[in-house]
Amino acid sequence: MKQFYTLNSRMFKVFAVISLLAMTLKIQAATLYVGGGGYASLSAAIAAANPNDIIVLTEDISEGIVLVNKSVTIDGQYNGVTHVLTSTSPDRGIVISAVGVSVQNLIVEDAGTFGIQVAPGANNVFFSNVHVNNSGRLVPMNGLSGSGFSITGVDGAVLMNVSATNNKGNGISITSSQNVIINGVTTSGNSFYTGFSAGIGIFSSDAYTPCSTDGVQINAPINISELVLVYQEDNETDACASPNISNVSIGMPIMYFSGACTSSDGAWTTSLANANAMASGLDFFNTAYSTNQMFVFDVAGNQYFTDNPANPGFDADPNSASANTPCPLTPPAPVAYTCDILPEIGFTINGVDVIDDETVTINVCDANNNVTCDPNALNIVNIDDLGLPTGANVGLMLDFTSNNLTINGLPIVDIQACFNDFEALEMLFEPSDVLLVDCNQPGSLQLAITPFVDLNGNCAYDDGIDNCLGNTTTVNVNVRPSITTILANDAAWTLADCAEEQQVCYSFNLLIDDFCNPADLTLLDNLLDVDFGALQDNLVSTTPYVEISGENSVFVEYCFNLSPEDAGLHSINLAYNDNTHDKCIDVSPKIQIIASQPNTDYESLSCPSEVNIRLDEECKAELTASEILKGVGICDENFCVHTVLVVGERSYINYEGEINEPFVYDNENDEGKTLNGYGGCGRYIYRVYVKNDDGSCGDIVCWGYVNAEDKSAPIFEYCPSDKFYGQRSSVVYEIVGELGDNDNDG
Numbered sequence: 001m002k003q004f005y006t007l008n009s010r011m012f013k014v015f016a017v018i019s020l021l022a023m024t025l026k027i028q029a030a031t032l033y034v035g036g037g038g039y040a041s042l043s044a045a046i047a048a049a050n051p052n053d054i055i056v057l058t059e060d061i062s063e064g065i066v067l068v069n070k071s072v073t074i075d076g077q078y079n080g081v082t083h084v085l086t087s088t089s090p091d092r093g094i095v096i097s098a099v100g101v102s103v104q105n106l107i108v109e110d111a112g113t114f115g116i117q118v119a120p121g122a123n124n125v126f127f128s129n130v131h132v133n134n135s136g137r138l139v140p141m142n143g144l145s146g147s148g149f150s151i152t153g154v155d156g157a158v159l160m161n162v163s164a165t166n167n168k169g170n171g172i173s174i175t176s177s178q179n180v181i182i183n184g185v186t187t188s189g190n191s192f193y194t195g196f197s198a199g200i201g202i203f204s205s206d207a208y209t210p211c212s213t214d215g216v217q218i219n220a221p222i223n224i225s226e227l228v229l230v231y232q233e234d235n236e237t238d239a240c241a242s243p244n245i246s247n248v249s250i251g252m253p254i255m256y257f258s259g260a261c262t263s264s265d266g267a268w269t270t271s272l273a274n275a276n277a278m279a280s281g282l283d284f285f286n287t288a289y290s291t292n293q294m295f296v297f298d299v300a301g302n303q304y305f306t307d308n309p310a311n312p313g314f315d316a317d318p319n320s321a322s323a324n325t326p327c328p329l330t331p332p333a334p335v336a337y338t339c340d341i342l343p344e345i346g347f348t349i350n351g352v353d354v355i356d357d358e359t360v361t362i363n364v365c366d367a368n369n370n371v372t373c374d375p376n377a378l379n380i381v382n383i384d385d386l387g388l389p390t391g392a393n394v395g396l397m398l399d400f401t402s403n404n405l406t407i408n409g410l411p412i413v414d415i416q417a418c419f420n421d422f423e424a425l426e427m428l429f430e431p432s433d434v435l436l437v438d439c440n441q442p443g444s445l446q447l448a449i450t451p452f453v454d455l456n457g458n459c460a461y462d463d464g465i466d467n468c469l470g471n472t473t474t475v476n477v478n479v480r481p482s483i484t485t486i487l488a489n490d491a492a493w494t495l496a497d498c499a500e501e502q503q504v505c506y507s508f509n510l511l512i513d514d515f516c517n518p519a520d521l522t523l524l525d526n527l528l529d530v531d532f533g534a535l536q537d538n539l540v541s542t543t544p545y546v547e548i549s550g551e552n553s554v555f556v557e558y559c560f561n562l563s564p565e566d567a568g569l570h571s572i573n574l575a576y577n578d579n580t581h582d583k584c585i586d587v588s589p590k591i592q593i594i595a596s597q598p599n600t601d602y603e604s605l606s607c608p609s610e611v612n613i614r615l616d617e618e619c620k621a622e623l624t625a626s627e628i629l630k631g632v633g634i635c636d637e638n639f640c641v642h643t644v645l646v647v648g649e650r651s652y653i654n655y656e657g658e659i660n661e662p663f664v665y666d667n668e669n670d671e672g673k674t675l676n677g678y679g680g681c682g683r684y685i686y687r688v689y690v691k692n693d694d695g696s697c698g699d700i701v702c703w704g705y706v707n708a709e710d711k712s713a714p715i716f717e718y719c720p721s722d723k724f725y726g727q728r729s730s731v732v733y734e735i736v737g738e739l740g741d742n743d744n745d746g
Helices: 013-024 042-048 272-284 419-428 533-538
Strands: 031-034 054-057 061-063 066-068 073-075 081-087 094-096 102-109 116-118 125-133 149-152 155-165 172-175 178-188 198-203 213-224 228-233 245-250 256-260 263-269 294-298 303-305 345-349 352-354 359-366 370-373 393-403 405-407 415-418 432-436 443-454 473-481 485-487 491-496 502-511 528-531 545-550 553-562 568-571 573-576 585-587 590-596 610-614 639-647 650-654 663-665 682-691 697-709 716-718 733-735
Touching (some): 042 066, 116 125, 172 178, 172 213, 245 263, 256 272, 263 272, 432 443, 491 502, 533 568
Parallel strands (some): 054 073, 081 102, 125 155, 178 213, 491 590
Antiparallel strands (some): 443 473, 502 553, 545 553
16 A cells, blocks of 8 residues: 655654663673584574673684574674674674674675565664675575665664675665664675675565555765665555555665655755656656656755645656645546547667567577667557547556566666657667676566556556557567677787888687677678777788687787887777678777887797798798797897708708798708798798808707698599589689589589
């Protein structure tokens, strides 16, 4: 049952004094120690304790679920050190079921669901300097949430200097509880597995008696970093009687409350702009009220604002400021209308028109774990032809069915609203990110959009009143974790301050998920988008060397002519565009070019035992010292490189370091004898020498082997169609082209 939310605060002084006295009047208390020769576990110490005893942790402990069923004090500080309880429980970390329990100076981490839960009836509980982190590690497998602190069905709770971080739920959840005081709270990184992020949540539920929450006071310092600071939520369909949530008081920096006249739902925030956004969101995510039933309360100014209907969404109207509540605001009575003309939906997806009663399926590759979609406004195609009477509106029902996805980190819930209110979607979902919850699993989203004629003015479909339903348009979105990626590293090249340019090559690997792109991997001219910035003009060729190195795997290499004048840090951008989504992959590595003096310390240089070199189209290649030698400041002009071909027991040399004829017989008694007709693919020996001042070759620096490879496309030789099978032809037909090209005969 919906009730108007009241802001009358209650003084908690008597309760606070009684609670604090209860913590100090521990008579006949014994002290039990956990660890350091004491009890082996906190549970064992609780089992041995009597009411009012004190249990002290002397060291960090790891333990399953801890049941506190006695009125004891648990202190995690020993010798000035605050200790950690690491929970191995698949469910809750600590469950408090006794009255008057005190927990202080303790860190609780890694519970399966809730970190600390105060069970119904565990009244007058006290926390001081308690911190709960990383609860909910098994959410949603073992439950839908895992808040840090969960206070349920309790009358009397004091939390002083507490914090909750990175829990799979709220930092603190307060449900059907009365007289709760929080003095000093810090929360950050708390969010439900659906993506909704909030610091403190206040709830009512008819699962507890009493079902309402009444008397919550949150005092400074308040440090909440989540998107939603404090929110209130009741279940409009349950039987919880009036008031659902009442007498909530929150200190600075909270300045505004967004609420509804017909519900206890609301959100506390720090600015009027955020309050407007929260009110608009409440309108969208709740079928029970619209913006004309919403308000914003200015806490400091003690005044209420209602909506300015001239603007989309909820927009607090300063002319409506009043010290009196604007409630009750009730929907108008139903109006008469016949369903002769029904509204039709019209909108676009990626610029393509979607018509009424159509089903659209979108398959999306998930680059960087999310997909950003520009919103396209909905249009009611025949809205001007409906002839609606005064008081009737066109409404829209958005029915979501989702699996492993969130939108902008918010839970995906069904939405009903008047058509005009949907203009505010640009504020809530622009741009909208469809996020995978588990980045290793696929996700899906089905959206059914149904227009209707709203006859009672509440902008929600009421069966029996609003019977004028239009056709449903269905949009399916399938999102898969993509293995598509560009494996590109930063590069640092050191160039010797030589007179000539040096050629340096940058390579990366492209892995493509066929879900992201079913296109031919050889079509990189249209799909690969590279920007080398200031180095663009240094490219040897804008067409890269491309080698398909495996299924959906491509090796890509660009080469540059560089000189010391190009020294500096260069940012580059590598993008891959599939046939559907622009920039399916987008990375920005850096290339650093360093100029240095030539290296003359030849003894410090070395070279690899094996070198692989790719032959050009003429089946030739040349080795240079800068490509072979390991070290910095290598100038080719300071070295000689020879390639050696061994035929039989004789060695033939190319004195230019080329894989190309002629090779000269290496024999002092037979100088000048050349060997022609050799070269190309094969295995060679290379030698690197120091070049003397007169240009002659001096001492050898190092040597190794060269493997020359032909990477050019294959030539397909085949038997022509005019020859019988089994007949040997003396003619070899040569066709240059790609396999699968059926334009040629055969």
